[in-house]
Amino acid sequence: MTGREPALSPAADPGARRSWSEAFASLLRKVAGNAVVLAHLPAQRRVAYAPRARIEALRDARIAAAVRHAARSVPHYRDTFRRLGIDPRSIATARDLGRLPLLDKDELLADLDRFVSETRSGRASIPFVSSGSSGKSARVHHDRRSLLANIAYGERERSVMVKLLGRELRYREASVGYPHGTIRKVRSFYQKATSIVRPSRLDLSVLAPFAETVERLNAFRPDVIVVFGNYLAALSRAVARSELKLVPPKVFVYGAEGLRREVRREIEATFGVPVISYYSAVETFKLGFLCEAREGFHVHEDLCHVRIVREDGSDASTGERGEVVISNLVNRGTVLLNYRLGDVASFADGACSCGRTFRLLDEVDGRVEDMLEIPDGRIVHPRAIWGVIKPHAEVLQYQLVEEEPHAYVLRLVTRAEDYPSVAPVVAHELEELLGSGARVRTERREKLAADRSGKVRLVVALAAADAR
Ligand SMILES: [Zn+2]
Numbered sequence: 001m002t003g004r005e006p007a008l009s010p011a012a013d014p015g016a017r018r019s020w021s022e023a024f025a026s027l028l029r030k031v032a033g034n035a036v037v038l039a040h041l042p043a044q045r046r047v048a049y050a051p052r053a054r055i056e057a058l059r060d061a062r063i064a065a066a067v068r069h070a071a072r073s074v075p076h077y078r079d080t081f082r083r084l085g086i087d088p089r090s091i092a093t094a095r096d097l098g099r100l101p102l103l104d105k106d107e108l109l110a111d112l113d114r115f116v117s118e119t120r121s122g123r124a125s126i127p128f129v130s131s132g133s134s135g136k137s138a139r140v141h142h143d144r145r146s147l148l149a150n151i152a153y154g155e156r157e158r159s160v161m162v163k164l165l166g167r168e169l170r171y172r173e174a175s176v177g178y179p180h181g182t183i184r185k186v187r188s189f190y191q192k193a194t195s196i197v198r199p200s201r202l203d204l205s206v207l208a209p210f211a212e213t214v215e216r217l218n219a220f221r222p223d224v225i226v227v228f229g230n231y232l233a234a235l236s237r238a239v240a241r242s243e244l245k246l247v248p249p250k251v252f253v254y255g256a257e258g259l260r261r262e263v264r265r266e267i268e269a270t271f272g273v274p275v276i277s278y279y280s281a282v283e284t285f286k287l288g289f290l291c292e293a294r295e296g297f298h299v300h301e302d303l304c305h306v307r308i309v310r311e312d313g314s315d316a317s318t319g320e321r322g323e324v325v326i327s328n329l330v331n332r333g334t335v336l337l338n339y340r341l342g343d344v345a346s347f348a349d350g351a352c353s354c355g356r357t358f359r360l361l362d363e364v365d366g367r368v369e370d371m372l373e374i375p376d377g378r379i380v381h382p383r384a385i386w387g388v389i390k391p392h393a394e395v396l397q398y399q400l401v402e403e404e405p406h407a408y409v410l411r412l413v414t415r416a417e418d419y420p421s422v423a424p425v426v427a428h429e430l431e432e433l434l435g436s437g438a439r440v441r442t443e444r445r446e447k448l449a450a451d452r453s454g455k456v457r458l459v460v461a462l463a464a465a466d467a468r
Helices: 020-040 052-073 075-084 105-110 144-153 155-165 182-193 210-220 229-240 261-271 382-389 419-434 462-467
Strands: 126-129 139-142 172-177 200-205 224-228 251-255 275-281 284-290 297-299 304-309 322-328 339-345 397-404 407-413 439-444
Touching: 020 144, 020 182, 052 075, 052 322, 105 339, 126 182, 139 144, 144 155, 144 182, 144 284, 155 251, 155 275, 155 284, 172 210, 200 210, 210 229, 224 229, 229 251, 229 261, 261 275, 284 304, 284 322, 382 419, 397 462, 407 419, 419 439
Parallel strands: 172 200, 172 224, 224 251, 251 275, 407 439
Antiparallel strands: 126 139, 275 284, 284 297, 304 322, 322 339, 397 407
16 A cells, blocks of 8 residues: 555745746646546546446446557557457456456566556656555556546545545645655646645654654644554554543544554544545555445445455455455556555455445555654654665665664665665665664665565564564
C-alpha cells in the first residue's frame, strides 16, 4: 500500500506576477481540467452500489480497451502478444486476463520504458516513483487524463467520509506526511490543472517529534487526520500510555501500509473514533477502500482488476490468502496487466452491510514496518529513510538495521562499481537524518534476505526486534 500518502503543503505560487497571457493559458488549462473531472463525476458515488452485472460489464469493457491500447502502443505487450500468438481482441473479460502471463517487479524494473505507451498522451504522461516496499522502487507514468479522472473517482471514498462526518460541507483535514511523497506531487498537479475546491488543510511532517505534531494538531482541531498506518499505531500507543494528549478528530484515515484488524480496533478504542483506509499504490492509484462499515476493503473493480493468486500463479479461491495481482484499467501511461503487487490478501465471502456491491478484500497484509525511536524523542518512519535513498538510483535495494541504540548497519545492493561512491554519501545523509550522534556503517550485499512472509523488512529497529 503506497499511494495515499499524507504530504506537506506545496510551495507558495511562484506565478504571482505572471503575464496576462500566462494567466489566461493557466485559466484555460484549469477549465479543461475541470471539464475532465466533471465529465467523470456523475455516477461515481452510485457505481459502488450498482448491480453486479453492471459493474462486471463496466469492468470488462475497460479490460478490453486497456488490452487493445497495450497491444497497439506499449512495446512490452506488443511483443508479448506476438510472441505468444495471442489475438488481443480475444482478451475481453476478467477471465480472459488469466491467459496473459503474470508480470513481476523485476521484469518491470528491467525495462521500465517498454511499459510506457508510445501514444502522445503516453509520451506526455507524468512519472511517479513507487516507495519500493521490497526495497526496489519503480518509476510508473500516469497519463494526465487518468490523473484528472482520479479526482472524480475519489468521490467514492469521499462518500464514506461524508457518511462518517454526517455532512457534505467542507471539512478540516490535517495530514502527517513526508515532504517528497507521491500525494504531494499529485496534489501539485491538481492545483495547476484544476480549480476544484479542497478541504482546508494543515500539512505536518512525519519527521517532527510526536509532541510537537500533537500540539499543532490540537491547535488546528481537524475533522480528519490522514497518516501512515504504522505512524497512527505508534501515536495511538503513546496516547494509550498517556504520554501524549491528542484531541481526537472525527475520523482517522491511514494509507501507505496496512494495519491488522486488531490494531485498527485498538486505535478506534483508544480514540473513540472510526479508522478508515484508502488502499492504493503508485502502480494503481485507486485500488480499494474501507467503507463506514469497515468489514473489508471494497475493490474499485472497474478501475483496477484484482486477482489473488497462489504461489504457482493459479487463482486462489474466496477466503484463501494469496498475492495481490493488479491490472490498472484506466492508466494510459505505464500499462500494467497482471502485475504482482507484492501485498498479500484474500477475497472475503458475502456482501458488505453498507450496501456497496464492489467486492471485498479481507485484511490486506500490508508491510509491517518498524519505526526507529531516536534518543532525541523523534520517531522516524521508514518512509523517511526511503526519502534519503530514493534520489540515489544506483541503490537497487537496501535495508537499515539498528544494531545497538543509535548505531546502524545499512545493507546496500548495488553494482560493484557503484558501491564505493554511493555508500559513503548515503550513510552520511542517513546520519544527518537520524541526528544526534547516529552512526551508520554500510555493507554491500548481492541480495537481501526476506522474512517469513517473503518480504524484505526495510528498517529493522532494535526495540521491535526484541519484541519479536
Ligand atoms: Zn462496505
